[in-house]
Amino acid sequence: xxxxxxxxxxxxxxxxxxxxxxxxxxxxxxxxxxxxxxxxxxxxxxxxxxxxxxxxxxxxxxxxxxxxxxxxxxxxxxxxxxxxxxxxxxxxxxxxxxxxxxxxxxxxxxxxxxxxxxxxxxxxxxxxxxxxxxxxxxxxxxxxxxxxxxxxxxxxxxxxxxxxxxxxxxxxxxxxxxxxxxxxxxxxxxxxxxxxxxxxxxxxxxxxxxxxxxxxxxxxxxxxxxxxxxxxxxxxxxxxxxxxxxxxxxxxxxxxxxxxxxxx
Numbered sequence: 001x002x003x004x005x006x007x008x009x010x011x012x013x014x015x016x017x018x019x020x021x022x023x024x025x026x027x028x029x030x031x032x033x034x035x036x037x038x039x040x041x042x043x044x045x046x047x048x049x050x051x052x053x054x055x056x057x058x059x060x061x062x063x064x065x066x067x068x069x070x071x072x073x074x075x076x077x078x079x080x081x082x083x084x085x086x087x088x089x090x091x092x093x094x095x096x097x098x099x100x101x102x103x104x105x106x107x108x109x110x111x112x113x114x115x116x117x118x119x120x121x122x123x124x125x126x127x128x129x130x131x132x133x134x135x136x137x138x139x140x141x142x143x144x145x146x147x148x149x150x151x152x153x154x155x156x157x158x159x160x161x162x163x164x165x166x167x168x169x170x171x172x173x174x175x176x177x178x179x180x181x182x183x184x185x186x187x188x189x190x191x192x193x194x195x196x197x198x199x200x201x202x203x204x205x206x207x208x209x210x211x212x213x214x215x216x217x218x219x220x221x222x223x224x225x226x227x228x229x230x231x232x233x234x235x236x237x238x239x240x241x242x243x244x245x246x247x248x249x250x251x252x253x254x255x256x257x258x259x260x261x262x263x264x
Contacts, residue, residue, distance in 0.1 A: 001173050002162040007145045025142035026065075029135025034058050036131045046200055048119075049127055057113055057128060064109030065102045065135075066092070072101010077228055077240060095148075099136065099185075099218070100244040106132070125207035130193040132210065137186020144178040151175025151224045168229070177225035184217040205259035211252030215245040 012019040037054035040047060073096040074082040074089050082089055110128055114121040143149045150164040151174045161173035192213060197206045219242050227239040234243060 001156050002160070002176075004147050004150075004162055004164045004166070006147065006165065009146050021145045022139075022142035025138040025145075026135070029138045030058060030062060032134045032138075033061070033131040036134075037127075040127070047127055048123075053113075053117060056117075057110075057124075060109035060113050061106055061128070064105030064107075066105070068105015068108065069097035069099070069102035072098030072104060076101060076244060077231065097139075099139070100241075100248075103214075103248075120203060122204035122207060126197065126201065126204065129207050129210035130190070130197045133186050133190035133193065133214075136214075137182045137190070140178045140182035140186060144176065144182070149178055150226055151177030151180075152226050154224075167226075174226070175224040177221060180221045180224055181218070184221055185214055189213045189217060202259040202262040204255050208252045208255035208259060211248045212256055213252075215248030215252055218242075219245040219249065 007021065009020050009022065010018045011021045011024050034054065037049075037057065038051045041049040041051050041054050070089065070092060076098050077096075088094070106128070107125075110124050111121055113119075114124045117124075147164055147166045150167055151162075153169075153172050154161050154175050156173040158173065158175075160176055160179075162176045163171060164174055165171075167174065189210070193206060193210055196209060222239045222241045222245070225239070225241070227233055227241075231240050233239055
């Protein structure tokens with residue numbers, strides 16, 4: 001079996017100030033969004049997006065990811081605690097972000113941008129979503145570096161079995177589910193969306209494919225990821241992450257089927 005390397009979560013420390021690897025992974029994701037977005041804005045005039053608008057989108061998106069991700073974690077996973085300790089919501093340094101909450105935050109950010117720039121919301125969403133999965137991938141790398149969100153117990157003979165000493169039962173072999181999520185929700189979904197969006201599509205088709213793809217990938221990987229200790233498995237033996245993915249799958253499938261009936 002492999003053993004988690006126990007990386008130092010602090011990448012850079014200067015006196016009392018420190019920069020964590022997890023935060024750096026977010027910065028890498030945002031930088032990739034900016035670079036890929038500017039590239040497409042300059043090379044695909046039919047997208048009707050400028051480099052300045054990409055920068056504006058990035059700014060609103062960063063706010064959406066942080067605020068949505070934090071609020072999603074607080075109220076999707078520990079609502080009782082945070083309702084009784086509301087000041088803890090702003091304690092980002094204590095950890096706790098939700099990918100589903102981040103998606104909702106980005107939706108709000110895109111809606112604000114679309115209204116401000118007088119653009120169709122679905123067209124804005126179609127432009128944004130192909131750059132999102134790489135940010136998700138680097139976020140999962142950050143989770144792996146921290147040794148958090150480990151997978152469920154598996155056979156020690158499994159080829160990728162890994163021991164996470166941070167786990168409450170420290171010596172059991174587990175799935176490195178952070179890596180699974182990185183590859184499926186991140187790399188694979190990025191390749192699919194980037195290739196699919198290289199030519200004009202019906203409004204909302206790329207965005208719906210993101211919802212469908214992310215929902216299916218997350219639902220599948222949750223079978224290998226350890227459920228949150230304070231929640232466990234819920235109805236039908238599904239985790240909270242799976243239940244949060246179901247609406248994405250349903251909405252994504254409905255919008256995708258609708259877009260197939262429309263011309264690009």
